[in-house]
Amino acid sequence: MPLTIATSAVPGDLPQKLEAIAAAGFAGVDLAEADFTGFSGSASDLAVIVAGHGLTLNALVPFDGLEGVQGPDRIPAFDRLERVFDRMETLGTELLVLRASSLPDADPQPDRVQEDLSELATRAKARTLRVAYQAVPWARILPHETDAGAFIADKFGAGVQHIALLSDDIFETSDLLATSGFQCLAIPANYYAHIQSVYDLDEALVARVRAENILYARDGGGEYFQIYSLPIIGGFFFEIVERRGGYAGYGARNAPIHIAAQSRLPRPAGMPLQ
Known part of the structure; x- marks a missing residue:
């Protein structure tokens, strides 16, 4: 997986961002819609840059x-979606991150959401494109990661997507897993620079979680650690977590990170396209 950073994480206009990203040694970018909207050229112009x-x-x-x-x-x-698909094909990217709708008058009824997501999947499949679904706290539709996962499993026949296991020492567990040959999901290095900045973490802690592909979150005095396995049969995967200091959440900020990392992997045999 190439070392990747979102354009939204870098200051400047889009050409300046891309120049800085390349100079910093990154190999890939996730293009923020707002950055393209502010770009003065076409999608073809951007592809050349x-x-x-x-x-x-x-x-x-x-x-x-x-x-x-x-x-x-x-x-x-949906016409707007098709124009975005056109742009993706011009840019040479096949992955779109769909954020759960935040429109205040959106109909949150599950059957209606299912109809729209099914239509989205059909259109994406016709163009050989992929879509990742991102829950956000301010969304009108499925604001929580657990809601989104439950909805997809219930409405699209995904069955059990993954099993989460609780550890009382994530680092000891990580060492034992590595010794046993456990294959964990690789997390981009730029994620760790981000969490160090956001949480003002000790460099030694950042170095250790980066070396062991551990995701980190903090809320008040509580901390949360996550390890993901590579997808196995039908896309099924394991998650190992540790909670400290009464942390009660599920690492919602990390959801786009592990979803993007999983989306860039080759699709496992037996995993459905939609």
């Missing part, structure tokens, strides 16, 4: 306001 810096465009993030749109506004919403 990206290639000129030796970068690959791994994903377009995020697309919002699709599912749950009611009445005559539904057709324009």
Whole structure:
């Protein structure tokens, strides 16, 4: 997996961001929709700039306001999606991150959301494109990662997506897993620079979680550690977690990170396309 950073994490206009990203040694970028909107050229122009810096465009993030749109506004919403798909094909990226709709008048009824996501999947499959679904706390539709996972499993026949196991010492568990040949999901190095900045973490802790591909979150006095396995049969995977200091969440900030990391892997045999 190429070392990747989101354009939204770098200051400047889009050409300046790409130049800085390439100079810093990154190999790939996740293009923020807002950065493209502020770009003065076309998608073709941007593709030339990206290639000129030796970068690959791994994903377009995020697309919002699709599912749950009611009445005559539904057709324009899907027309907008098709224009984004056109842009992705021009840019040479196959992954779109769909953010759960934050439109205040979106219909949150599960059957309606299922209909819209099924239509999305059909259109993406026709173009050989992929979509990752991202829950966010302010969304009108499925605001929690656990809600999104439960909905996908219930409505699209995914069955059991993964099993989470609780550890009382994540680092000891990580060492034991490594000794046994456990294959964990590789997390991009730029994620660890991000969490060090956000949480003001000790460099020794950052170095250790980076070396062992451990995700980290903190809320108040509580801490949360996560390890993901590589997907195995049908895309099924394991998650190992440790909670400290009464942490009660599920690492929602880390959801886009592990979803993007999983999305860039080859699709396991037997894993459905939608």
